[in-house]
Amino acid sequence: MRLVRLSARKWVGVALAGLVLLCTGLAAAWWVPLPERLAAPPSVVMAYRDGSPAYVFLAPDERWRIPAPKDRVDRAYVRALLALEDKRFLQHLGVDPLAALRAFGLNLRRGRRVSGASTLTMQLVRVLEPRPRTFTSKVVESFRAAQLEVRLSKQEVLEAYLQFVPYGRNVEGVEAAALAYFGHTAAHLSPAEIATLLAVPQNPNRRFPSPENVARLRSARDDIARRLLESGGLSVDGVASDVVLAEVRATQVPDVLKPFPREAPHAAVWLKARRPEATWLRTTLDAGTQRFVERTLGDAARRLERQGIHNGAVVVADREAGDVLALVGNFNFFDGDNGGQIIGFATPRSPGSALKPLLYALGIDQGLVGPETLVTDIPVTYGGYAPRNFDGRFQGLVRMESALSQSLNLPFVLLLEKLGVEGFLGSLRQAGVTSLDPHPGHYGLSAAVGGMELTPLELAGVYLALAGDGRARPLRVLDEDVPAKPARALVSPGAAWLTRQALSLRDRPDFPERRRLTGLPARVHWKTGTSFGNRDAWAAGSGPKHTAVVWLGNFDHASSVHLVGAENAAPLLFDLLEGVGPRGAMLQEEDAAPPKDLVRVEVCAYSGQVPTDACAQRKTVDAVRTAVPTTPCPYHQRVEVDVDSGLSVGPGCRDGRRTESRVYLSWPSSLRRWLAEQQRQLPEPPPLAPGCVVGGERDTPTILSPPEGQVALLIPGMSTREQKVPLEAEAAHDRELTWFVDGAFLGTARAAERLWWQPTVGTHDILVTDDRGLTARRTLVVRERD
Secondary structure, eight states, rough: OOHHHHHHHHHHHHHHHHHHHHHHHHHHHSOOOOOEEEEGGOOEEEETTOOOOOEEOTTTTEEEOOOOOOOOOOOOOHHHHHHHOOOOTTTTSSSHHHHHHHHHHHHHHHTTTTOOOOOOHHHHHHHHHOSSSSSHHHHHHHHHHHHHHHHHHHHHHHHHHHHHOOOOOOSSHHHHHHHHHHHOOOOSHHHHHHHHHHHHHGGGHHHHHSSSGHHHHHHHHHHHHHHHHTTSSSTTTTBBBHHHHHHHHSOOOOOOOOOOOSSSSHHHHHHHHOOOOSSSESSSSSSHHHHHHHHHHHHHHHHHHHTOOOEEEEEEEEETTTTTEHHHHHHSSTTTTGGTSSSSSSBBBBOOTTTHHHHHHHHHHTSOOOOOEEEEEEEOOOBBBBBOTTTTTEEEEEEEHHHTTTTHHHHHHHHHHHHHHHHHHHHHTTTTOSOOOOOOTSSSSGGGGGOOOOOOHHHHHHHHHHTTTEOOOOBBBBBTTTOOOOOOOOOOSHHHHHHHHTTOOSSSSOOOHHHHHHHSSSEEEEEEOOOTTSOOEEEEESSSEEEEEEEETTTTTOOOOOOOOIIIHHHHHHHHHHHSSOOOOTTOOTTSSSOTTTEEEEEEESSSOOOOTTOEEEEEEEHHHHHHHHOSSSSSSEEETTTTTOOOGGGGGGGEEEEHHEEEEEOOOHHHHHHHHHOOOOOOOOOOOOOOOOOOOOOOOEEESSSSSSSEEOTTTOOGGGGOOOEEEEEEGGGGGEEEEETTTEEETTTSSSSEEEOSSSSEEEEEEEETOOEEEEEEEEEEEO
């Protein structure tokens, strides 16, 4: 009985000791930090939309090591790995006692070491913390393996092994090895590739692909394939094992490491900087489109560099989904002399005239203009800003659609003045433009013709909205990105449609000469832009399926006479849209029917505005339902004329005369003033007969110069006689105008004439009155320039 009690106490003591040891081990497993290298940052991979790697970065420790989640590795490889290295991986806790006993017995029978008992977890420990192969090291490795099993899940242990397993030189992990050995990922592997990837880690230095290792690698691969096929660890559905083995033996082993993918480098560097926490950047970029765009831009670069153009960028997007399909940031990423690593598609540059289509659409939506609206194209000065057209000439009067297709500047500066600069900037921000200066008043009317900067990516967002229903939606570059906000209306569908009609005209100054011979891709609408001083050349537009933006220039801001949108950027745009777009006669005409928010309205055939009874010729045009023309035609004037004298008469002097009503064209005073300076004259309505006064007209004069808000700066040392300020006003019927400055009479002139005033420093009140007593006034501040 006493022996039983002693035996019971002994076993209780043993159990307590074991429990204490177990608790101590568990506490140590949680208290001792995991191997430091387990947290080593991996290589960052940027992938195409199909999942294939486009660019792989070296890990910070100068190794190629790509994260290998289990779902991205071929399941057949994982099954073969466990069958070969650790059949009981899912059952043991890091150390497999049964495997140890089996290995001990086998080695004892053979009289030498022929089998080991290391589990995958223990092999992972040796990779993370290399140690000499001693008994002490084995104990430490066993503890570390158990610690990993306690702290990590089985899947996490397996994925760590797949990421860190050595494959020779600085290649680690099955994903990096598959790319370096076979040129593709580990998602789909052949039996020969599986056997190769299992053979190398057993002796990486003597088996990694190299000419001197070919025989050893082939022998090890074939032996592993044979053993796995015999044990069932490797199989191919419907194919006999001996056939699979024969195929493995007939397959060449890799004898050299393939270079890791380094495509779309600017996009990769840009995205890596934007998402520093991500290790796998799956993009919307299409491999075929990206390579075609890079090749096309690279071919053009050789010609462009001879013309003094050393940098360029291209953005291509799917116009339906908003997915970016190609991003090229420069001619050559490795061009150290010309800023080759500057990311051109994300660098703000002056867009020249490329934003005029948005102004055009906004003007249509607000009822300020229509395609047929007649607008003036004559010199105007806003303080020190005097916009000019690209060719230095002016057309006088021009239809708005023609002003857009010819890229005239003055009509759009005047339109921006009516729209308001801040409202225009708000529309750009709604379209996704974030590179604008946030301070109110920073931009002026020059914003209409390139007096701001935005990136090719941002401009692509603007044209994407115009290419569809006018709704602005963010461009998507990463596959995981979801719009933070739903698409919002930038312009109406009708305004976008009318803008596309104007941009589709082919008989334009910016139509590339080469395309006049080779033709134009189907259904393309486009716009070019050239910044001030020929420092930037742009072309942006859309084909049936894609929207593209091309920018050419120099990052050191050097100019070139060849930096003209129509000369170099537009041909590239058409080549790209033709290369990526669908072809054939099966294409449907996208803009054949106007959208439902457009209505047909009748306008004066000459002015494009609401016809009066004096407008004999009329036509119907499309207009946005909520912004139909409301301004009566100001050009056609019905005049009562004395038949005998040919002079016009008024209501108070027609008695005793034989009169008839006639229609004449009457042009603005500003236009007649400019024409007079050009030694040109327009026909005018007949003058009033003596003693007659025109009645019924109550429009007040409008001061054109000085413009509203102008501050005149005097140049020190120069006589004010040489710095006179022009006084100009618009008035109906070329009325006689009288000018006063600070209450003092200055002079009298007709509306088509200009008066000059010699300025003095201070704030001045300028007043003009016509012959009916109607007045307009303006405040002008005059300062000396510092």
